[in-house]
Amino acid sequence: MDRRQGIVVRFHSNIVTVEDTLTQKRFLCALRGRFKAQNIRPIIGDIVEYTGFDDADFERTDDRNARLKGRIENIFPRRNVLDRPNIANIDQVLLVTTLKCPEVSSFIVDRFLVLAERNGLEVCLLINKIDLLDDESRELLHSMVDYYSKDYTVVLVSAKTGEGIREVASVLSGKISTLAGMSGVGKSTVLNQIDPSLGLKEGEISKQLEVGRHTTSYSELLPVANKGLVADTPGFSNLSLTHIPSDELRFCFPEFVRAGCHCYYEDCLHIEEPDCRVHEQVAEGEILPSRYENYLQMYREQADYERARPNLKYQKEKR
Ligand SMILES: Nc1nc2c(ncn2[C@@H]2O[C@H](COP(=O)(O)OP(=O)(O)O)[C@@H](O)[C@H]2O)c(=O)[nH]1
Ligand SMILES: [Mg+2]
Ligand SMILES: [Zn+2]
Structure with a gap:
């Protein structure tokens, strides 16, 4: 044999x-x-x-x-291993997010991107439910797309109207991908739009929490698009950053890394140091203020975590 x-x-x-x-x-x-x-x-x-x-x-x-x-x-x-869901050899993560229903905060998006950067994962940012946006929120959408597409593939989608679905299919084609994103952003609906025969459960959040109801408690790679495989996960709720040292968080922001080589101090944390190029770019509008604020919040949280654990030792990254 x-x-x-x-x-x-x-x-x-x-x-x-x-x-x-x-x-x-x-x-x-x-x-x-x-x-x-x-x-x-x-x-x-x-x-x-x-x-x-x-x-x-x-x-x-x-x-x-x-x-x-x-x-x-x-x-x-294994080339890489993701924890939640437990999957090996992932080529990319499709991070699904929405500006409305639900309004996903930029903090959640940025925190996920930090994790992906730390793990060396390719990310495609999929902004779904664009059919729900009025003119004002479309402006916000386009500034977001302009900014994030410098470092990530961004796809605008409406699983309701079908807009952008073909583009998602071509992103998934031939690769091993996992979906990520808060419950209710439309992960299952997007996959069903690509291939209705998948028959994934779409539903309101309340129903997913019902006891005894069948939800995806184990992962599976589903065949999708042209020779692609994708995991439709239950989403992420508590992606913790506690394994990333506070003084290394800055490396998980690609635009900070680019600006950071022009800071006065070589090991600048971009917090209170003088002559900090990251600061300057925030003031000039080059770096999105929300990105910087989210960085500060992650930094403070992690620094607090470290202060409370004087004997904390970080594990060496397995890359
Ligand atoms: N208006 C609108 N609703 C959507 C869209 N995509 C999904 N939904 C709805 O959002 C809800 C949650 O979708 P679901 O796929 O279960 O989200 P998941 O938890 O991320 O898998 C369902 O009621 C869908 O019908 C979209 O593009 N536009
Ligand atoms: Mg789902
Ligand atoms: Zn700096």
Whole structure:
């Protein structure tokens, strides 16, 4: 039996679903005993070597797309690992946000961007529900797009009217992506617009909190667009920055890094130092005031956290 390469797209009740890299066929795989003995567990996004048996009679069809069975032989080293959701080898994160219904604060967006920068992840900022914006908020929208598109791909979308959906599909094509964003911003609706057969639950927030209701408690990589895989996650609520030293937060703002090489002090934190180029650019309108204020808030929070823990040692980044 020859070994082939695939990617773990689902892991549920001890059965691993592997999607073949070449054929996109899905195989329900068991783990070899030695993985269990060594306590190695695959996670979604893992690239694996597997042997597949083309046995169409295999009826363990918990995953409706997979009818073939196989066995995982080898798990390749991970390029990166995301914590929440637990996914490996991510190419990019699609951060979905909205200006209305809900009005997502710039602090939440910037905090997420800091985390992505820290983890070396590509980000596509997807601003959804633009159908809800009046002229005044459209102005805000366009200034936001102008600013953020200097460092990130920005796509304007309305999952309701279909505007921008094709662009999202091309961003997802051929890559492993995960969605992120507050509950209710339209993550599932956007994916359903790209491919209605995904049949993801769209819904009001209250319904998602109902006890006993089926929500995505485990992650899965869904086939989307042209050979893309995407995880529709339940969103992020408490993305903490506590693992980033306060004096390294500034490196997670690309525009501060650019300006920072012209500060008087080489190790300028851009807070109260004289001759700070970041300060100057905020005053000149070159750096968005909200970005700077959000930086200050993150810095203060982290500095407080450090002060309360004099023996705190940061783990070395695993990159
Ligand atoms: N007006 C408008 N409503 C939207 C749009 N996208 C999603 N919604 C609605 O927003 C609500 C939350 O969407 P959902 O996809 O469940 O959000 P999720 O929690 O991020 O997955 C649903 O009622 C959707 O119908 C949009 O582009 N425009
Ligand atoms: Mg959803
Ligand atoms: Zn400075």
